[in-house]
Amino acid sequence: MHVGLFIPCYVNQFYPQAAIASLQLLRKLGVKVTFPPKQTCCGQPMANSGFEHLTQECNDLFLQNFSRFDYIVAPSASCVLHVKQHLHSTVDPALAEGVRSKVYELVEFLTDVLNVENLNARFPYKVGIHQSCHGLRGLGLAQMSELNAPSFSKPVQLLNMVEGLELVSLDRPDECCGFGGTFCVAEEAVSVKMGKDRITDHTKNGAEYITSVDLSCLMHLEGIIQRKKNAVKVVHIAEILNSTW
Amino acid sequence: MEKITKDHAALAEAFIQNEEHVDWHDGALWWIRQKRDIASKKIPEWEALREAASQIKNNVLSNLHDYLLQFEANATRNGIKVHWAADAEEHNAIVYSILKEKDIRQLVKSKSMLTEECHLNEYLIERGVDVINSDLGEYIQQLDNEPPSHIVLPCIHKRKEEIGALFHEHLGTEKGVSDPTLLTRVARKHLRNVFVTRRAALTGVNFAVAETGEYVVCTNEGNADMGAHLSDVQIASMGLEKIVPQKKHLAVFLRLLARSATGQPITIYSSHFKRPREGQEMHLILVDYGRSRQLGRPAFRDSLKCIRCGACMNTCPVYRKSGGLSYHNTISGPIGAILAPNLDMKKHADLPFASTLCGSCSNVCPVKINIHDQLYEWRQVIVREGYAANTKVFGMKAMAWTLSSPTSYARMGKAGRWVLNNIPFAVNNKLNPWFKQREMPDGRKGSFDEWYAKNNDQTEEADEH
Numbered sequence: 136m137h138v139g140l141f142i143p144c145y146v147n148q149f150y151p152q153a154a155i156a157s158l159q160l161l162r163k164l165g166v167k168v169t170f171p172p173k174q175t176c177c178g179q180p181m182a183n184s185g186f187e188h189l190t191q192e193c194n195d196l197f198l199q200n201f202s203r204f205d206y207i208v209a210p211s212a213s214c215v216l217h218v219k220q221h222l223h224s225t226v227d228p229a230l231a232e233g234v235r236s237k238v239y240e241l242v243e244f245l246t247d248v249l250n251v252e253n254l255n256a257r258f259p260y261k262v263g264i265h266q267s268c269h270g271l272r273g274l275g276l277a278q279m280s281e282l283n284a285p286s287f288s289k290p291v292q293l294l295n296m297v298e299g300l301e302l303v304s305l306d307r308p309d310e311c312c313g314f315g316g317t318f319c320v321a322e323e324a325v326s327v328k329m330g331k332d333r334i335t336d337h338t339k340n341g342a343e344y345i346t347s348v349d350l351s352c353l354m355h356l357e358g359i360i361q362r363k364k365n366a367v368k369v370v371h372i373a374e375i376l377n378s379t380w
Numbered sequence: 381m382e383k384i385t386k387d388h389a390a391l392a393e394a395f396i397q398n399e400e401h402v403d404w405h406d407g408a409l410w411w412i413r414q415k416r417d418i419a420s421k422k423i424p425e426w427e428a429l430r431e432a433a434s435q436i437k438n439n440v441l442s443n444l445h446d447y448l449l450q451f452e453a454n455a456t457r458n459g460i461k462v463h464w465a466a467d468a469e470e471h472n473a474i475v476y477s478i479l480k481e482k483d484i485r486q487l488v489k490s491k492s493m494l495t496e497e498c499h500l501n502e503y504l505i506e507r508g509v510d511v512i513n514s515d516l517g518e519y520i521q522q523l524d525n526e527p528p529s530h531i532v533l534p535c536i537h538k539r540k541e542e543i544g545a546l547f548h549e550h551l552g553t554e555k556g557v558s559d560p561t562l563l564t565r566v567a568r569k570h571l572r573n574v575f576v577t578r579r580a581a582l583t584g585v586n587f588a589v590a591e592t593g594e595y596v597v598c599t600n601e602g603n604a605d606m607g608a609h610l611s612d613v614q615i616a617s618m619g620l621e622k623i624v625p626q627k628k629h630l631a632v633f634l635r636l637l638a639r640s641a642t643g644q645p646i647t648i649y650s651s652h653f654k655r656p657r658e659g660q661e662m663h664l665i666l667v668d669y670g671r672s673r674q675l676g677r678p679a680f681r682d683s684l685k686c687i688r689c690g691a692c693m694n695t696c697p698v699y700r701k702s703g704g705l706s707y708h709n710t711i712s713g714p715i716g717a718i719l720a721p722n723l724d725m726k727k728h729a730d731l732p733f734a735s736t737l738c739g740s741c742s743n744v745c746p747v748k749i750n751i752h753d754q755l756y757e758w759r760q761v762i763v764r765e766g767y768a769a770n771t772k773v774f775g776m777k778a779m780a781w782t783l784s785s786p787t788s789y790a791r792m793g794k795a796g797r798w799v800l801n802n803i804p805f806a807v808n809n810k811l812n813p814w815f816k817q818r819e820m821p822d823g824r825k826g827s828f829d830e831w832y833a834k835n836n837d838q839t840e841e842a843d844e845h
Contacts, residue, residue: 148793172833307410323813325701359817359818
């Protein structure tokens with residue numbers, strides 16, 4: 136099994152520690168992982184702003200980088216969902232379809248492909264899970280609160296394997312944080328208000344860390360937390376699952 | 381009244397100024413979302429019901445032409461006078477001509493979002509007809525000369541103290557009185573007089589049954605019934621898409637509607653109107669007003685399945701934080717944002733962007749409209765049709781260019797982090813909307829690219845396993 140590690144642009148630039156944790160975690164679990172060096176972005180920022188027609192070059196680059204791997208894994212539900220739904224090729228549609236079907240978000244790769252049953256990880260803190268909407272409602276990483284259906288959660292399944300970690304329960308377990316790509320600047324007031332309210336839900340329920348499968352949500356929440364000089368911290372789930380302190 | 385000077389983002393920002401009020405608004409709607417969750421989870425077959433409703437509506441939209449003619453024939457046979465209106469203007473003119481013929485100058489209306497869409501009140505008032513909205517929330521909004529902010533809860537953005545002040549001004553209640561029961565009694569007394577004196581009543585339509593030619597109106601206050609039963613002339617306005625094929629299909633929709641809307645098992649009144657009383661005239665106006673155009677847009681056709689429950693508004697975090705009036709359209713919230721661009725793409729170009737695409741709306745929708753996917757699709761259409769701001773077009777082209785080349789991307793990424801670290805005031809200023817209430821991400825850690833290039837020699841060994 137040869138995995139291509141897909142590190143989204145903003146993770147590469149601002150959150151290298153989450154990318155490093157993803158790489159180390161996969162290798163620790165015995166997976167052969169390569170990071171193709173010429174990757175940029177999945178094209179989602181343009182597409183979600185109504186400019187999907189400008190994303191063909193991003194698509195072509197993605198195919199060039201990743202079509203040779205058995206699986207493509209990324210520590211970002213949002214980017215994975217975008218690739219799954221919108222990766223197209225004008226020259227080789229079948230190739231794009233094949234790639235779309237082997238892209239995985241890190242958590243679902245661990246639970247569904249590697250069938251991980253234990254992790255040698257320790258994280259002795261109170262943690263609140265921020266469900267990224269694309270992970271939850273797009274990739275189905277957990278049951279959605281709106282539906283009348285049995286509950287499950289892949290992130291919880293993994294976090295329960297981490298020694299010392301205590302999950303806090305939230306008043307609104309799967310409400311959006313308000314990041315929303317360019318929404319976070321185009322609708323700045325609403326975006327920040329949504330983020331503030333999410334943070335309050337975590338802090339009033341005692342979370343020391345907010346974790347998520349998506350750093351885009353966490354980047355937005357962290358920006359607000361730091362401005363407010365709040366004590367709660369954000370951490371990508373890969374860093375918890377890879378942690379040994 | 382129609383003039384829009386601000387877009388959703390600006391109107392929402394103004395609404396958010398009073399944070400305590402926003403928290404209250406958000407909490408009130410979230411409470412209704414929770415009631416909806418509880419009600420829907422009491423029914424084991426809930427998801428199957430949603431699927432059934434969705435399929436029935438798919439069938440209706442695929443056979444709309446036939447069902448409409450069947451409905452018209454049956455309704456006419458029942459003694460209802462059926463009219464067809466292509467647009468708002470035609471609809472309003474039909475209502476006016478019906479009233480004029482009888483020399484009626486006063487109309488009592490129960491809740492009808494369609495007549496709000498058509499701006500019927502303004503049209504009639506200009507022609508000397510007095511219109512009173514009899515639904516309590518709508519009545520309050522009318523007193524305040526404001527459109528409804530929510531299709532089910534028209535004045536949900538107002539607190540009881542604000543309503544008390546309105547009643548003091550318009551209905552002569554004592555200053556400072558805000559007890560809901562007392563205020564409701566006062567409104568009821570005023571409305572009772574309206575009902576008794578009006579000769580004409582207009583209602584909306586929730587469902588029209590093709591098989592029988594009857595229509596169903598759902599209210600909690602009984603105001604539609606009160607108006608209709610006391611009137612000499614009864615008028616119903618309905619959008620073309622309100623058809624259901626058979627009476628038995630109501631069993632699916634009536635179970636879904638109130639549970640989705642407010643968490644009630646059923647609306648208090650689900651009234652069936654089939655034929656006029658002796659001596660009464662009954663009119664029904666079938667209104668297109670953009671619906672057939674929407675039906676012809678494959679990506680957006682499903683929006684016509686909507687039964688106007690408002691669940692997507694209650695669950696939408698953007699709606700809860702920004703208020704219904706910030707959508708500057710009769711139908712607000714997520715469903716409004718996919719319906720409005722069909723009516724006027726330029727005027728409503730901002731609405732599909734007033735969403736994070738979180739998808740909660742599609743999950744609560746009782747007829748399974750893929751609302752968030754349609755929001756995404758509208759964004760593509762709006763940009764393609766040239767309604768995106770030039771600055772945005774330029775920015776997106778620059779972004780696409782940078783991201784299409786690994787070299788330019790690496791250079792820009794490094795440059796961006798260098799700027800953050802060395803001249804932070806270049807981004808940490810008021811012109812940067814991210815920075816207004818948020819710190820910028822930390823660019824000091826270097827990129828993963830750089831780390832991988834340095835460290836991979838030893839880590840790559842794992843590849844050999």
